[in-house]
Amino acid sequence: MKAKIVVTPKKAVLDPQGKAVQNALEHMGYKGISAVHVGKYLEIELTGDKETARRQIDEACHKLLSNPVIEDYHFELE
């Protein structure tokens, strides 16, 4: 099975990368862009039962894959 994990900067955290991308998109002529947030996407392939996998991935997200001080995460298993 595969875990698809998305890590994004928390709303309160400065996101200069998102701001730079937003500026670039505006320079390119795209209209109506109110915000851009740059995060990370991870795929983890793993075996075992789904419940255990969910628990393990959640723990790994909390301990290593994201930093709860500055980032949020969500994931799905498929």
Add this chain to the structure above:
Amino acid sequence: MNFAVLQFPASNCDQDAVHILRNVLGHSARLVWHKEASLGDTDAVIIPGGFSYGDYLRTGAIARFSPIMQAVQNFAGQGGPVLGICNGFQILCEAGMLPGALIRNRSLQFRCEHVFLKTKSNDSPFTNQIPADKLLRIPIAHGEGCYFADETTLARLDASQQVLWHYVNAKGEPTEQSNPNGSLQNIAGICNESRNVAGLMPHPERAGEGLLGSADGRLIFESLIHYLESKAQPASGPRT
């Protein structure tokens, strides 16, 4: 005094730290590889700058799980002083040994230049020898040095005087222009609540001799040495 300077894959300021401690200040300093489980006979730990594990995932994120970091946590838990410089500061924040986090510089640029630091609190093992009105001229070299913490944490840092250094201009004012990375409240370095663990983004080990353009960084290491020596030989106790 015996210093342990940690060495991770891609640490690159480890030798500078050993040099200032050993050759400039005349103390014993040895490198401790990150895979070791023990610090050995150590009075203080320095976590040096660099790009541990290539900064993969987040700066300091992987290094904090190195075997030696468990020993550092235990050492700090018993009151042993730990100083994290640049990547070392990032590692200490990732490990939860210091509050907050270091994120991408607001300018998105890697900044490599000399800055001025004002010492906010002299009440720590890392600042006790720094004269109150002395500005430290010390180099920075980082891309992810923007200090971030939520408002509750910032208020707590302020209330318990855990902010040790601010970025300031040559007049000692914490202006936006003197802030090289966008750190909240111009924060350059902090300590934990027990005051024995500290981290800062600037590199005091690169400012230890006149030859290097500034010797101001010495004051931070001399503070630490003074702290260790006075602890080993309390002023009120009998001297032999």
